[in-house]
Amino acid sequence: TQLLEQSPQFLSIQEGENLTVYCNSSSVFSSLQWYRQEPGEGPVLLVTVVTGGEVKKLKRLTFQFGDARKDSSLHITAAQPGDTGLYLCAGVWGSNYKLTFGKGTLLTVNP
Amino acid sequence: DSGVTQTPKHLITATGQRVTLRCSPRSGDLSVYWYQQSLDQGLQFLIQYYNGEERAKGNILERFSAQQFPDLHSELNLSSLELGDSALYFCASSVGQLSYNEQFFGPGTRLTVL
Numbered sequence: 001t002q003l004l005e006q007s008p009q010f011l012s013i014q015e016g017e018n019l020t021v022y023c024n025s026s027s028v029f030s031s032l033q034w035y036r037q038e039p040g041e042g043p044v045l046l047v048t049v050v051t052g053g054e055v056k057k058l059k060r061l062t063f064q065f066g067d068a069r070k071d072s073s074l075h076i077t078a079a080q081p082g083d084t085g086l087y088l089c090a091g092v093w094g095s096n097y098k099l100t101f102g103k104g105t106l107l108t109v110n111p
Numbered sequence: 112d113s114g115v116t117q118t119p120k121h122l123i124t125a126t127g128q129r130v131t132l133r134c135s136p137r138s139g140d141l142s143v144y145w146y147q148q149s150l151d152q153g154l155q156f157l158i159q160y161y162n163g164e165e166r167a168k169g170n171i172l173e174r175f176s177a178q179q180f181p182d183l184h185s186e187l188n189l190s191s192l193e194l195g196d197s198a199l200y201f202c203a204s205s206v207g208q209l210s211y212n213e214q215f216f217g218p219g220t221r222l223t224v225l
Contacts, residue, residue, distance in 0.1 A: 042218055
């Protein structure tokens with residue numbers, strides 16, 4: 001069974017602060033995705049990373065995929081209350097068709 | 112709005128009962144995925160259908176079953192319900208059959224088993 005570990009589990013910060021959340025596995029990913037889920041809604045895809053060392057930016061969000069493709073990070077600059085939500089990473093290994101999700105990081109940005 | 116619809120939004124039932132959850136994928140999407148989300152287990156993949164055929168299976172209990180119909184909508188049947196089945200159930204859809212294709216999630220069905 002492939003496992004994804006996300007850290008921290010909970011994060012509460014003030015508006016304007018920077019933060020980084022992490023996603024790790026003991027196995028090499030074929031691809032990795034980051035989703036954001038707001039209360040009462042389904043997850044929404046933010047980004048997909050495939051290549052080791054890849055860096056993608058989405059406005060104030062920066063996603064990095066580790067060189068060995070076993071880990072990833074999400075960095076948010078100058079967090080805003082609208083960034084509040086559950087951030088989930090999800091990975092695919094080899095030719096496995098199953099997308100496995102981590103348990104997520106619950107981010108709260110206080111005004 | 113992802114374009115994926117799920118009904119009902121809330122469902123309250125008793126142990127031992129059977130319920131059916133319904134999902135309509137985005138127009139043009141051939142794959143439907145079912146997930147269960149609980150506080151302790153997180154988002155768990157249950158099963159995937161692609162164009163009417165079962166494509167992949169995850170942690171789906173034998174008491175649970177699903178199907179995808181010719182019009183591509185899908186139903187998830189949960190029987191002999193237990194208290195531990197209380198959770199959010201999400202349906203997602205994608206164009207292709209590979210799960211790393213972007214999946215679009217519906218708003219979920221919150222199931223409460225009393």
